Amino acid sequence: MAAIAFKPGTYRDDFTFRNSEEAIRHFPFPFDKDSYMYAVNIEQHMPGPKKSATEFPIDVDEHYVAEMADRAMVLKEDPLRCQSQPHMITAEWDLLELLMSSMARDYPEHFALLRDGDRWHWINRPLGIEHRFTFGDTTTLPYGPMEYITRQCQGDFCLLDQRNDNLWMDAGIVTTQADWSLDFNLGMDFMEWHGPVPLAHDLGVFDRALKFLLNLQQGRPVRRLNWTMTVNPRLDTSPENYHKWGKDRASVTPENVGEKVHLRVELQALWRLPRSNAIVFSIRAYLIAMREVVTVPKWGRRLHRVLESLPPELVDYKGLTRYRDYTVAYLADYDDGAPTSPGFGPD
Amino acid sequence: MSGGVEIRVRVAEAEPVADGIKRLRLVPVDGGHLPVFSGGSHIVVSMQDGERRIRNSYSLMGSPRDTAGYEITVLKTPESRGGSIYIHEHAKVGLELTISYPLNLFPAAHRARKHLLLAGGIGITPFIPIMAELDEAGATFELHYAMRSAKLGAYADRLAERYGRRVRLYRSDQGQRIPVGDLLSNQKLGTHLYVCGPERMIEGVVLAARAAGWPGENVHLERFVAPPGGDPFKARLARSNIEVEVGPHTTLLEAVEAAGVDAAYLCRGGVCGQCETDVIACDGTLVHNDHFLTEAEHKAGKKLMICVSRFKGRELVLDL
Numbered sequence A: 001m002a003a004i005a006f007k008p009g010t011y012r013d014d015f016t017f018r019n020s021e022e023a024i025r026h027f028p029f030p031f032d033k034d035s036y037m038y039a040v041n042i043e044q045h046m047p048g049p050k051k052s053a054t055e056f057p058i059d060v061d062e063h064y065v066a067e068m069a070d071r072a073m074v075l076k077e078d079p080l081r082c083q084s085q086p087h088m089i090t091a092e093w094d095l096l097e098l099l100m101s102s103m104a105r106d107y108p109e110h111f112a113l114l115r116d117g118d119r120w121h122w123i124n125r126p127l128g129i130e131h132r133f134t135f136g137d138t139t140t141l142p143y144g145p146m147e148y149i150t151r152q153c154q155g156d157f158c159l160l161d162q163r164n165d166n167l168w169m170d171a172g173i174v175t176t177q178a179d180w181s182l183d184f185n186l187g188m189d190f191m192e193w194h195g196p197v198p199l200a201h202d203l204g205v206f207d208r209a210l211k212f213l214l215n216l217q218q219g220r221p222v223r224r225l226n227w228t229m230t231v232n233p234r235l236d237t238s239p240e241n242y243h244k245w246g247k248d249r250a251s252v253t254p255e256n257v258g259e260k261v262h263l264r265v266e267l268q269a270l271w272r273l274p275r276s277n278a279i280v281f282s283i284r285a286y287l288i289a290m291r292e293v294v295t296v297p298k299w300g301r302r303l304h305r306v307l308e309s310l311p312p313e314l315v316d317y318k319g320l321t322r323y324r325d326y327t328v329a330y331l332a333d334y335d336d337g338a339p340t341s342p343g344f345g346p347d
Numbered sequence B: 001m002s003g004g005v006e007i008r009v010r011v012a013e014a015e016p017v018a019d020g021i022k023r024l025r026l027v028p029v030d031g032g033h034l035p036v037f038s039g040g041s042h043i044v045v046s047m048q049d050g051e052r053r054i055r056n057s058y059s060l061m062g063s064p065r066d067t068a069g070y071e072i073t074v075l076k077t078p079e080s081r082g083g084s085i086y087i088h089e090h091a092k093v094g095l096e097l098t099i100s101y102p103l104n105l106f107p108a109a110h111r112a113r114k115h116l117l118l119a120g121g122i123g124i125t126p127f128i129p130i131m132a133e134l135d136e137a138g139a140t141f142e143l144h145y146a147m148r149s150a151k152l153g154a155y156a157d158r159l160a161e162r163y164g165r166r167v168r169l170y171r172s173d174q175g176q177r178i179p180v181g182d183l184l185s186n187q188k189l190g191t192h193l194y195v196c197g198p199e200r201m202i203e204g205v206v207l208a209a210r211a212a213g214w215p216g217e218n219v220h221l222e223r224f225v226a227p228p229g230g231d232p233f234k235a236r237l238a239r240s241n242i243e244v245e246v247g248p249h250t251t252l253l254e255a256v257e258a259a260g261v262d263a264a265y266l267c268r269g270g271v272c273g274q275c276e277t278d279v280i281a282c283d284g285t286l287v288h289n290d291h292f293l294t295e296a297e298h299k300a301g302k303k304l305m306i307c308v309s310r311f312k313g314r315e316l317v318l319d320l
């Protein structure tokens, strides 16, 4: 497999983040039909098509280096974005093992992991890190195991403890979130942290999802896609920083829609961890500008139809109220009314 | 596939531990490593006995850090549906079997201030890796292990040697019994209680815990039931449009699988909830043997856990 050419780019201030043509085709477009209805949509996290975001369990892409730099900045400003309760330490080591072994196996030209019993040797070439440590001994790492490895892996990670037939968010690192807060959710159970999704509770979807997750098996991870939209390619749209990004929504004009408005897709995956019996919930955010979406004709047509027919309560819930109409108008130019093929991928 | 990912293993050791108790060590056929597991996990072992495919759950009892092989203990039960007898008669070194990934329905509560473990007979097995884990984490624990006689007390000496005063042994042939009432009324706040053993022992401890005012979430029960046999019956699978016959020693789940229908399962012991099946029509009595559905759900008769439950009557139609 060819080495990834890592791209520079910023997710704040001057927003120089762009997707290459390859990254556009790699994008996990979330709509397989021309309309959208909330559903839990959980499927096995099996390898997807080559070069897609699901080809490997842990996806590393051209934005890796830029994203890790952004995470370091967020953590510097706000260390509470990474928290862990003491009983989660075994789960932290489980996570470190999962991430290191997947990255080294699937991207051998960028990462390597050499294990000799408990003595591990980790090499991360893109970030220029090489470290020898003892698995299970936190004093041999510069940070806790979760923070150490997630400063080197794209996506947010929450560790869920399973007890009393429920899941509890007792640890996590969250710097690229769509308007929710780890500090606020830490220690909450499954139903509490899913509180505010409209339409969903009535359908009993969370009861079923919880039941399903309590029986999640090792070796059988699952995934789902979630989406929202955001103005500017900003990864950190946290409630803590609302004062910085909330006003962006008013900055959209018919002239800058293509540039400013982004579809934001979260590839969420869940794994059962072996030693701790905890679950890791990973949330990897992908961003794509409207003018990048329309370079794939099927996606341009379909996104137009999805946004146009979106129920008003979901428009509100996803925070699109202020710029949905501009976006629909922009996309209308790329929708010739032709039928779209089923499935997510480009034609 | 409905039980998850499967792994081919070979019997590397088959050792009688006591009368009717056999310990097996299973190693991966491809020579690699098995998944790490957490204490309290079980695996489902699939055996091919002639025409018949038998799948039974067994607790993992080796060290959770030992990924070269898994160890299980199999008790030969006289009323066995075949699984334990098959292992006692056929499981020699070299035999190949299929196992599932480990699944933990009996995990230790890692925030507990103290862990009080009560084991009866073969119910000791899940506690062996749990204790190793607790010991490694420096947690406070105490095991009370009841057995019928010294001969049947599988692993008792080894555990007593390893954990010293943290292990207490009781032999019923000498009139010794776990003083459940005393133990339960004399624990500090934040203690968690774990029980694994014969159904009667579990029921007794549950009642005692309730009487002593223990909060339900501090009480953990490993109550796998070996699926009981019963009168043969027939069931109609509406979606597959076939009829299956369930013999006196097979389960409904096994009959469904034998008919080539892929039904979901995990524990095959009536606790995980995975095999929950909707009852479309029932002219007769559902015989619920699971610990998953509530009493109200049992009465309502709309759902059946097909890994352990049965039916008596004229017609049963399931949504399968």
Ligand code: FES
Residues within 6 Å of the ligand: B264, B265, B266, B267, B268, B269, B270, B271, B272, B273, B274, B275, B276, B290, B292, B305, B306, B307, B308
């Ligand atoms: S398979 Fe677990 S309850 Fe039936």
